[in-house]
Structures are given as C-alpha cells and as structure tokens.
Amino acid sequence: xxxxxxxxxxxxxxxxxxxxxxxxxxxxxxxxxxxxxxxxxxxxxxxxxxxxxxxxxxxxxxxxxxxxxxxxxxxxxxxxxxxxxxxxxxxxxxxxxxxxxxxxxxxxxxxxxxxxxxxxx
Amino acid sequence: xxxxxxxxxxxxxxxxxxxxxxxxxxxxxxxxxxxxxxxxxxxxxxxxxxxxxxxxxxxxxxxxxxxxxxxxxxxxxxxxxxxxxxxxxxxxxxxxxxxxxxxxxxx
Numbered sequence: 183x184x185x186x187x188x189x190x191x192x193x194x195x196x197x198x199x200x201x202x203x204x205x206x207x208x209x210x211x212x213x214x215x216x217x218x219x220x221x222x223x224x225x226x227x228x229x230x231x232x233x234x235x236x237x238x239x240x241x242x243x244x245x246x247x248x249x250x251x252x253x254x255x256x257x258x259x260x261x262x263x264x265x266x267x268x269x270x271x272x273x274x275x276x277x278x279x280x281x282x283x284x285x286x287x288x289x290x291x292x293x294x295x296x297x298x299x300x301x302x303x
Numbered sequence: 304x305x306x307x308x309x310x311x312x313x314x315x316x317x318x319x320x321x322x323x324x325x326x327x328x329x330x331x332x333x334x335x336x337x338x339x340x341x342x343x344x345x346x347x348x349x350x351x352x353x354x355x356x357x358x359x360x361x362x363x364x365x366x367x368x369x370x371x372x373x374x375x376x377x378x379x380x381x382x383x384x385x386x387x388x389x390x391x392x393x394x395x396x397x398x399x400x401x402x403x404x405x406x407x408x409x410x
Contacts (some may be wrong), residue, residue, distance in 0.1 A: 217399075219401075226390065226404040227347065227392075227401040227404070229392075229398055229401060231397075241397035243397075277346065287335050289337035289353075289394055290337070290339075290347075290392070290394075293346045295346060
C-alpha cells in the first residue's frame with residue numbers, strides 16, 4: 183500500500199521560498215504522476231502541478247508557473263515542491279498525492295497528510 | 304483552460320434524504336471526472352473516478368453519473384457520517400482543476 187509522508191517549513195516570511203518534500207513508501211516513483219495540491223484556509227482545493235519521473239513531463243498550474251518548481255529524487259523515492267516569493271495568499275495546507283493508475287489522466291487515489299504553511303511577517 | 308462549476312455551494316438535508324450535487328465543465332472532458340469527500344480536518348478521499356466508478360470500500364449509497372460536460376454525485380440516503388465537503392475534479396488534461404466544493408450538512 184502506497185503511503186505518502188510530507189514535510190517542510192511551516193512558517194515563512196513574505197518573499198521567502200516555500201519548500202516541501204514528499205516521501206513515498208510502499209512503491210516506486212516510476213510510471214506514475216506525482217502531484218501537489220493546496221487548500222487555502224476555509225477555501226477549496228487548488229491543483230498546483232505534477233511530475234512524471236520517467237518521462238520527465240512536468241505540468242504546472244498557469245497561475246503559479248512563474249514561481250513554481252516541482253522536482254523528483256528517484257534515488258530517495260521523493261518528490262519536492264518549491265514556490266518562490268511567497269505572500270500571505272500562499273498560506274494554505276499543501277498536499278502531495280498520486281494517481282491510481284500509471285497514466286497522466288488519473289484521479290488522485292493516494293494523499294499525504296498535508297502540511298500547513300503560513301506566510302506571515 | 305476548462306472552467307468548472309459545482310453547485311450548490313452548500314446544502315442542508317435530513318437523514319435519509321436523496322442528495323444531488325452537480326459539476327459542469329465549459330468543454331467536454333468525456334468521463335475524466337472524479338469526486339472527493341473531505342471531512343472537517345481530514346485529507347480528501349477519492350469516492351468516484353471515471354465519473355461513475357465507485358472506489359473500493361465506498362458505501363453503495365454514493366453514485367456518480369454523467370459524461371461530457373455535466374456530472375452528478377448522488378447520495379441516495381444521506382447519513383450523519385456523510386457530513387463533509389464534496390469536490391469534483393477534472394483530470395483529462397492539465398490543469399486538473401477542482402470544483403469549488405459543496406458543503407453537506409444535516410438539517
């Protein structure tokens with residue numbers, strides 16, 4: 183059974199870089215798309231982006247693309263998110279997730295526990 | 304980008320009621336639509352993929368239907384444990400956008 187465990191700094195100042203890592207247990211990174219999603223306080227879910235470690239295809243939400251980097255570390259079975267120049271609007275719970283089948287067009291079957299990131303001066 | 308419209312934003316119904324939530328897209332996504340349930344303080348949970356395929360372990364009172372641009376999630380007999388916010392998501396192509404969510408409460 184795949185398990186995703188994520189971590190990263192929970193408190194940032196404006197203009198700093200948000201950095202989160204998702205560790206994958208119980209399965210390989212290969213073949214699947216690995217995603218990041220966020221949820222602002224009291225609001226809905228926002229798809230951030232995804233990466234496929236084999237094809238190296240990376241897709242970003244256009245609204246975040248200029249500040250966003252998603253990468254993968256296959257040797258450690260991890261993938262990561264970096265978001266630069268954060269503002270209070272980036273305060274959210276961030277989730278990592280994986281699809282149920284090894285294709286791009288997959289629902290998100292497995293989720294990390296979520297990391298609350300607060301941006302405040 | 305394809306726009307997603309989910310309605311209603313909230314609803315209140317009695318135990319045993321039939322509840323329907325709708326998700327509409329601005330362009331056809333065939334059946335590449337998922338429904339998620341998020342209970343307060345919890346991680347979203349996949350209920351339905353492929354517009355109508357119930358995930359293993361999900362109670363049969365949940366069902367999904369639709370194709371193209373209009374989709375529905377139905378709870379045939381609302382139970383207290385169904386109190387949650389429900390989200391649709393299109394996953395045919397990026398960005399794999401979520402709907403705005405529907406908060407379901409017990410009257």
